[in-house]
Amino acid sequence: MSSETGKILTTDGIPLEESLKQSEKKNKIKAFLLVAPLLLFLIITYMIPIGDMFSRSIDDKMVTNMLPKTYKAMENWDGKELPPEEVFEAFYLDYKILVKNKTAGKLQTQLNYEKNGFKSVLKKLARKQKKFEEGNYKEQIMKVHKRWRNVEYWRAIKRRAPSYTYSKYLKGIDMYSNEDGKIVQVSEDRRIHRILWIRTVEVAFFVTLFCFLMAYPIAHLLATLPMKYSNLLMICVLLPFWTSLLVRTASWMILLQQQGIVNDFFVWIGLVADDNRPEMMYNKTGTYVAMTQILLPFMVLPLYSVMKTISPSLMRAGKSLGATPATAFFKVYFPLTIPGIGAGCLLVFILAIGYYITPALVGGASGTLISNQIAYHMKSTLDWSFASAMGLMLLTGVLVIYWIYNKLVGVDNIKLG
Amino acid sequence: MPKKADFVKFDKVDKSYDGKVLVVKDLNLDIEEGEFVTMLGPSGSGKTTCLMMLAGFETPTNGEIFLDNNPISNIPPHKRGIGMVFQNYALFPHMTVFENLAFPLKVRKMSQEDIEKKVDKALAMVSLGGFANRMPGQLSGGQQQRVAVARALVFDPSVVLMDEPLGALDKNLRESMQYEIKHIHESIGVTVVYVTHDQGEALTMSNRIAVFNDGKVQQLSSPDKLYEEPVNSFVAEFIGENNTFGGEVSEISNGICKVKLEKGEIIANPISVKSVGEKTTVSIRPERALINPKDKMDNNQKGKIEEVIYHGDHTRVRLNLLGNSEFILKVPNSSQNLDIKLGNEINIGWNSHDARALDPK
Numbered sequence: 001m002s003s004e005t006g007k008i009l010t011t012d013g014i015p016l017e018e019s020l021k022q023s024e025k026k027n028k029i030k031a032f033l034l035v036a037p038l039l040l041f042l043i044i045t046y047m048i049p050i051g052d053m054f055s056r057s058i059d060d061k062m063v064t065n066m067l068p069k070t071y072k073a074m075e076n077w078d079g080k081e082l083p084p085e086e087v088f089e090a091f092y093l094d095y096k097i098l099v100k101n102k103t104a105g106k107l108q109t110q111l112n113y114e115k116n117g118f119k120s121v122l123k124k125l126a127r128k129q130k131k132f133e134e135g136n137y138k139e140q141i142m143k144v145h146k147r148w149r150n151v152e153y154w155r156a157i158k159r160r161a162p163s164y165t166y167s168k169y170l171k172g173i174d175m176y177s178n179e180d181g182k183i184v185q186v187s188e189d190r191r192i193h194r195i196l197w198i199r200t201v202e203v204a205f206f207v208t209l210f211c212f213l214m215a216y217p218i219a220h221l222l223a224t225l226p227m228k229y230s231n232l233l234m235i236c237v238l239l240p241f242w243t244s245l246l247v248r249t250a251s252w253m254i255l256l257q258q259q260g261i262v263n264d265f266f267v268w269i270g271l272v273a274d275d276n277r278p279e280m281m282y283n284k285t286g287t288y289v290a291m292t293q294i295l296l297p298f299m300v301l302p303l304y305s306v307m308k309t310i311s312p313s314l315m316r317a318g319k320s321l322g323a324t325p326a327t328a329f330f331k332v333y334f335p336l337t338i339p340g341i342g343a344g345c346l347l348v349f350i351l352a353i354g355y356y357i358t359p360a361l362v363g364g365a366s367g368t369l370i371s372n373q374i375a376y377h378m379k380s381t382l383d384w385s386f387a388s389a390m391g392l393m394l395l396t397g398v399l400v401i402y403w404i405y406n407k408l409v410g411v412d413n414i415k416l417g
Numbered sequence: 418m419p420k421k422a423d424f425v426k427f428d429k430v431d432k433s434y435d436g437k438v439l440v441v442k443d444l445n446l447d448i449e450e451g452e453f454v455t456m457l458g459p460s461g462s463g464k465t466t467c468l469m470m471l472a473g474f475e476t477p478t479n480g481e482i483f484l485d486n487n488p489i490s491n492i493p494p495h496k497r498g499i500g501m502v503f504q505n506y507a508l509f510p511h512m513t514v515f516e517n518l519a520f521p522l523k524v525r526k527m528s529q530e531d532i533e534k535k536v537d538k539a540l541a542m543v544s545l546g547g548f549a550n551r552m553p554g555q556l557s558g559g560q561q562q563r564v565a566v567a568r569a570l571v572f573d574p575s576v577v578l579m580d581e582p583l584g585a586l587d588k589n590l591r592e593s594m595q596y597e598i599k600h601i602h603e604s605i606g607v608t609v610v611y612v613t614h615d616q617g618e619a620l621t622m623s624n625r626i627a628v629f630n631d632g633k634v635q636q637l638s639s640p641d642k643l644y645e646e647p648v649n650s651f652v653a654e655f656i657g658e659n660n661t662f663g664g665e666v667s668e669i670s671n672g673i674c675k676v677k678l679e680k681g682e683i684i685a686n687p688i689s690v691k692s693v694g695e696k697t698t699v700s701i702r703p704e705r706a707l708i709n710p711k712d713k714m715d716n717n718q719k720g721k722i723e724e725v726i727y728h729g730d731h732t733r734v735r736l737n738l739l740g741n742s743e744f745i746l747k748v749p750n751s752s753q754n755l756d757i758k759l760g761n762e763i764n765i766g767w768n769s770h771d772a773r774a775l776d777p778k
Binding site for chain 2: 313322
């Protein structure tokens, strides 16, 4: 086919393809210039930060830079027995500089992560190394503390040799690589992240489900009501959307607290006893309620825009052909709204999985999500590399969901309007 | 088996949407079994409302509709067993043609074998044999239309309703579909109630036509009677072309009356006038007035040609006749050499029988 089209010439004798390219060139440049600001914006605000996050999350150069001679000397050490004299020498020289520059503390902390009890050994060495004599450092170092005779400690140093590490990612799923380099789970009482991941997915799933169940009738009503009523309803749906997120979350706090309006109402209608008011906030219930309300418009709008395009005569046709209203709904109407359901669910789920403010304010201890943990590491522990690793894991999770959705439903089936 | 004359019966049906205006007023209509009845009228005349009441999507405000002598007002649409073809086809876009046609059979819990047989038959009927696995979106407008017709017929309904089904098609396709639907109706003998605002469509297809205006049936009769013998000036105006003269009856006797115009007088056939002095509108079909008539006609007038428009098979001539400058003549383009030129004065003649004195406008 292409060889045939290649032969077609314009009236002036120029090959048609070339002529077309020539005439389209200007338009293409124009189109590119129009999207260029957006492209630039995306690169600066999206690609670069993600790249930075990634490099931060796997960065482990600190120890490598502090012990350059040691690692060079360790290259030929197999790690089975105690390292040879030159390793000891190199380590002594590296450590001497660190002590002199007063940066030995960082190394102590870092190596203590790797092997418990390393800190005290190193501190002792810092004190004693001043009196070291030249030559035979192996003997001298081993004399400082008996742990230096233990090969485990040397292996711990060697493990930190690569300047990149995936240990932060392992930590994110409550795992670590132990002394033998095997990946194992942390002890049971310290497995907090996995609970958070599961809770995040669970909350996102149920919020999506609640949003769907509530938004479907609303969207249907919006799409079928006469214009003057549907406009009013649309404003009702959008009004919360125009209100600040903080205000909305705060108003949920007022409504849901133990002495709040909802509880007062329950007591008033006699549903609960006054002295036994249920806790609806600072737990998962509060997170569910507030997030469902806040994310509802994201479900209503795609559903509405899809339902708007479904001709009412389709349902009539279904009924006239003998289907009961329920059958007509499930066989005709519902399948046609699937693109909207897909778009709405994907949107709400992805937003919910990374939600931060609302769970932080109304979630309490049992209602916080992974994003709150990320924020905690950003602000409190200052372990940015761990925060970055978890952020990227979240992003990967979202991409996986998107991929699965694409496989199941097909992204081209999404309709947002 | 004799055909029931009132297979579908509208009995004193009123319909109002807002409690203020009657969209349908006192509708009485009997439709015979196997008949093709068209509801014809301008938009807003209540014809589609009538169809929707029959299908069950609207309820009559007053009165009752009977299907085979059973009142159906309280039967929901899906239990009426009435097939319907919608204006925009209303094919289910997520189902193949086969699934669309199988839908009414599946909800009736037919066996897969019967379904396949019936669907094949229905598709063959609309000559779409090889299209079973296409999606509606892959079909042209005409093909979609045929699928819609096949779907409305596949479950053997006793009545099929069609709501301006050809409205979205282009002119040529519309005409060929008219014949196709007519032939399908003739071959399977189903009762069809058809709604359109296109008089050509109505005249081509129907056994009888109900002309709607203002929520009322103005005339219910066969196409030829409707055209030749309109009972009031609305029908005369709405169906086909029409030359009218407004005047007053000056003499009436023996089925002939004289109508006095502002300028001159014509002899006419009194349809809805009874006494001298009544106001009337006289209606004459353009093809009933002849130029230089050879036979003796009881109306003979002189008119001045004001416009000549060539139409291929005929020429339209606009005359100024008896003070009416909109008098139209249709002259067939035969070899007959008539002196039709702008500004010429010609003799026009017509029979008093064809000049119908109807109600005044």
